[in-house]
Each structure stands twice: as structure tokens, then as C-alpha cells.
Amino acid sequence: MKARDYKAEHxxxxxxxxxxxxxxxxxxERKNPLTFESYxxxxxxxxxxxxxxxxxxxxxxxxxxxxxxxxxVHEIIGPLTEMAMPALLDFTRMTGxxxxxxxxxxxxxxxxxxxxxxxxxxxxxxxxxLRIATPRTKTAFLFTRVGLAGCxxxxxxxxxxxxxxxxxxxxLFTGRVMxxxxxxxxxxxxxLVEPDALMDAARDLALALAKGPTFAHGITKNQLNVEWDMSxxxxxxxxxxxxxxxxxxxxxxxxxxAFAAKREPVFEGN
Numbered sequence: 001m002k003a004r005d006y007k008a009e010h011x012x013x014x015x016x017x018x019x020x021x022x023x024x025x026x027x028x029e030r031k032n033p034l035t036f037e038s039y040x041x042x043x044x045x046x047x048x049x050x051x052x053x054x055x056x057x058x059x060x061x062x063x064x065x066x067x068x069x070x071x072x073v074h075e076i077i078g079p080l081t082e083m084a085m086p087a088l089l090d091f092t093r094m095t096g097x098x099x100x101x102x103x104x105x106x107x108x109x110x111x112x113x114x115x116x117x118x119x120x121x122x123x124x125x126x127x128x129x130l131r132i133a134t135p136r137t138k139t140a141f142l143f144t145r146v147g148l149a150g151c152x153x154x155x156x157x158x159x160x161x162x163x164x165x166x167x168x169x170x171x172l173f174t175g176r177v178m179x180x181x182x183x184x185x186x187x188x189x190x191x192l193v194e195p196d197a198l199m200d201a202a203r204d205l206a207l208a209l210a211k212g213p214t215f216a217h218g219i220t221k222n223q224l225n226v227e228w229d230m231s232x233x234x235x236x237x238x239x240x241x242x243x244x245x246x247x248x249x250x251x252x253x254x255x256x257x258a259f260a261a262k263r264e265p266v267f268e269g270n
Contacts, residue, residue, distance in 0.1 A: 003055035019056030028064025033072035046101035070119020106218030
């Protein structure tokens with residue numbers, strides 16, 4: 001797959017010459033809600049990125065000063081109330097598959113967050129590898145406020161690992177807003193920047209990652225995923241094998257040769 005040739009239907013998508021992709025949720029008049037179609041398209045795109053050598057990093061963001069208001073009330077919530085169990089399970093598995101695809105693609109994903117970031121939007125932020133937000137970002141896992149459980153799309157597995165069991169429990173039981181300051185203090189947001197600096201900060205971070213050893217970044221992301229349920233002994237052995245694989249790459253040799261020559265390495269992702 002050539003990521004830069006992909007033509008998105010339900011969001012904006014671009015890839016620059018440095019391999020930095022930007023996925024923009026683009027329904028600003030309604031704070032960028034998700035639909036059945038956008039869920040499925042994003043799931044399929046993130047799965048396909050496994051084979052996209054021209055994409056090194058992905059930024060996900062929203063248009064118009066908000067990230068996402070979650071599932072569209074009229075296009076998703078309403079129809080769900082009329083569905084039978086098999087169709088409901090198809091939907092909840094599909095939304096969970098989006099998180100699996102985001103975690104499974106080798107590219108680091110940076111969420112650039114502003115304004116409203118709730119429901120499935122909060123889940124997409126959670127599923128990203130890094131999060132840069134603005135002081136006006138409001139994040140909420142709203143599921144209990146619409147009569148659903150807080151255990152949506154992997155929230156009960158991932159969120160406690162990011163901010164701790166007690167804090168995650170409060171957010172998932174109450175559905176209350178986590179302020180930007182709380183998010184930074186609790187480790188959900190990597191840092192806060194002013195709104196007019198958000199995309200520049202996300203791009204700077206993306207470019208730094210894109211210039212790094214991208215094969216090794218993919219190994220790092222994989223290990224962060226698979227070591228969740230490993231014993232310490234198993235994790236150390238898994239990392240030993242992963243590191244030995246990376247030591248066979250040309251990028252490892254490039255780094256050594258650059259160090260010896262007292263110059264910056266130029267990584268090529270192989």
C-alpha cells in the first residue's frame with residue numbers, strides 16, 4: 001500500500017514527503033462525530049498501514065477547534081436502539097477493531113487534541129501512542145451517561161494502565177470530564193500547548209520520530225502491546241529477542257558508523 005495515494009471518503013488524509021500522515025476528523029459543524037462508515041474506514045486504513053512503507057508516523061486530529069464528540073447521536077445512537085443483539089455485537093466488535101488496528105499498526109500515532117474529546121473520541125485519543133493537548137481540551141468517557149457500561153473499546157484495559165486504576169475507575173463510572181490539567185498531571189497527555197501551537201508541536205514530534213529508526217519504533221510499539229500480560233521473565237526474554245532482531249538492521253549499523261564518524265545518523269527504516 002502507498003499511504004500517500006490513499007483517498008479517504010469520511011475524513012481528511014494526507015502524507016508528506018517525510019512520511020508524516022495526518023488524519024483529520026472533518027465534521028466541524030457537529031464537533032467531528034463518528035459514523036458507522038468513518039469507524040469502518042479508519043479501522044481498514046490503520047490495518048493497511050502495516051504494509052505502508054511510505055508512512056512513518058500518523059497524527060490524528062479534528063477540524064474546527066474540537067477533536068471529536070464521539071458516536072453521532074442521530075447516525076449511530078438512534079439506530080442502535082432499534083437493532084437486535086447480533087447487529088449490536090457486530091457494531092461493538094467493529095468499534096473495538098478500530099482500537100486493535102490503531103494499536104496494531106507499527107507507526108507511532110500522535111493524537112493532537114483540542115476542545116471536545118469525548119466518547120469514542122476519547123477512546124481514539126487513549127488508543128494513540130502519544131497525546132498533545134491544549135488547555136481547553138475536555139476529555140470524557142461518557143458511556144455511563146447514556147446508559148452504557150464504561151468498558152467500551154478497551155477502556156477498562158488501557159485507561160488504568162495510563163492513569164491508574166482509581167482515576168480510571170472514577171472517569172469510567174461517572175463519565176465526568178477530565179480537564180487538560182488533570183490529563184497532564186495524570187500522564188494521559190504528554191504535554192499541553194496553546195491551541196495555535198498544537199499542530200506545529202504535533203508535527204515537530206512526528207518529524208523527530210519519522211527521522212528515527214522506524215523499524216525499531218514498530219518493534220517498540222509491539223513490545224508495549226504484548227508485554228501487558230507477560231511475567232517479568234517472559235518480558236525480558238521477549239525484549240532480548242526483539243533487540244537482537246533490531247541489531248540485525250542496517251539502521252543499527254548506520255547509527256554505529258555515524259557515532260564513529262561523529263555525525264548524526266540517517267535512518268532508513270531497515
